[in-house]
Amino acid sequence: MASHPALGTIGVWTGALHSTDPAKHPRVREAAAEVDELGYGALWLGGSPGPDEAAFLLDATSRLTVATGILSIWDHEPGYVAERYAAIDARHEGRFLLGLGVSHGTMVERYARPYSAMRDYLTALDSAPTPVPASRRVLAALGPKMLELSRDHAAGAHPYLVTPEFTASARETLGSEALLAPELKVVLDTDLERARATARGYLSFYLGLPNYTNNLLRLGFAEEDFKDGGSDRLVGSVFALGDAEAVRRRVDEFLAAGADHLAVQVVTANTFEDIPLEAWRTLAEALPLRG
Template sequence: MTSRPALGKIGIWTAALKTDYAPSEQVGEAVAELEELGYGAVWLGGSPSPDQAGVLLDATSRITVATGILSIWDHEAAYVAERHTALNAAHDGRFLLGLGVSHSALAGERYQRPYTAMKEYLTALDSAPTPVPAAQRVLAALGPKMLELSRDRAAGAHPYLVTPEHTAKARDVLGKEAVLAPELKVVLDTDLDRARATARDYLGRYLALPNYTKNFKRLGFEDADFADGGSDRLLSAMYALGDAETIRARVDEFLAAGADHLAIQVVSDEQALPREQWRTLAEALPLDKS
């Protein structure tokens, strides 16, 4: 049986390491430092291509590189399977394929029957000349049906914008063996009002996407929580706000709820790669620094 890439307990989720946003040399330096700091994985956001993930793999030797997530509407399955095989052959099996159905606002008219489309995409990966083993792919799953698919036809799930309560429910659906690697947004700022403003400014873009608001309602939130960038209650649930120790406590909640791995996304007002924040968190989080 093909083994799945090792993730460690803590990884970094970021779209800023895409070469769309930063030069290859800068990207390489940043991801190499993440590896040295002891993070187990880097999740490349923004529907990256396998070749963009390859830039990160080329710059490192140990860390797992995952797509978080690759949209099935943007990348043909046959191409993805071919590149997946080539990248893993060249980089000791360190590439994990994270797949998702994205959102109707982003995919447009292509967004038809997303659950069925994901099943068909997985079948295409299975039947490609160079198949992608189930152990080397995870799904961006929020609701029960996609979580079940993550359990049955992938290594597990990579839920985005969720809570420890969602993590516990996802673990119940996935069972003990499947990997559960949720994402958590953090704002490293001890000024709570300012931290909330930063968080609210970023969260607003997601509140226009029904996939997320539907999941929030499953967790007990209401329409009133979605107004003006999100209520304080919603922000407190979806973010860790404060100093590194406060964030560590929230990380421990996710791990205790059943997460095998947590993908940390640093949210800040800065446009550059948040390398200083990654360093600060590395001192507080349970990383493998060996």
């Protein structure tokens, strides 16, 4: 069994620091450095990043782990990923975590047999001239078979858009040793109606992706829960809404359910554009960053 990466208890999940625009790079570097200084254990880079986008954030930080959240196996050949991983790890030993996922059929033209494709991809990483160690990769796993693959051929799982109940079930599948690092969406707003509206504005995209809705159906939600950006019950299950204390209570639910690490995503009206530094500062004071 692979050992856990050094992630601490709480990390930041964000797509706002994924930018190929050089004009934005100084601001992105400064924000990543502050996440590091605040004491978060990991920075999960959203927006289907490649290894070089993660390397940019590693160069801007000195302590925390930077993870791809999630690199699509359809976008990057395994030989290239293994080569880039080796080069990046040589500069930042032990701080790069490779998060891998199969994306979605509606977003990938050649999407087919996702479980087999992931299994073959991991085999190719193992067979590369410089393999990517199983202990330095996690999978975006939702279904039982992908969770088992995460347990047996990676450090563990990084599931997205899940609940404490899913977390408890995933822990049973993974066993006690594998890493379980779910993502949790947060809206820091004490006006709960406005917070729900912000959440629905973001959630509506994901409710059009069968990988997520099928998992939510397995958890006991119904098709009616997916209408109009999500029912109150669904929004309340996959988001933390309210002030920092309310977020802390939701975080504690996930940790009690078996999560080793929680990747907290601050959701705003423009989640992939806003860099929510003030929210990250607030949460750093309220959450158990290092356990």
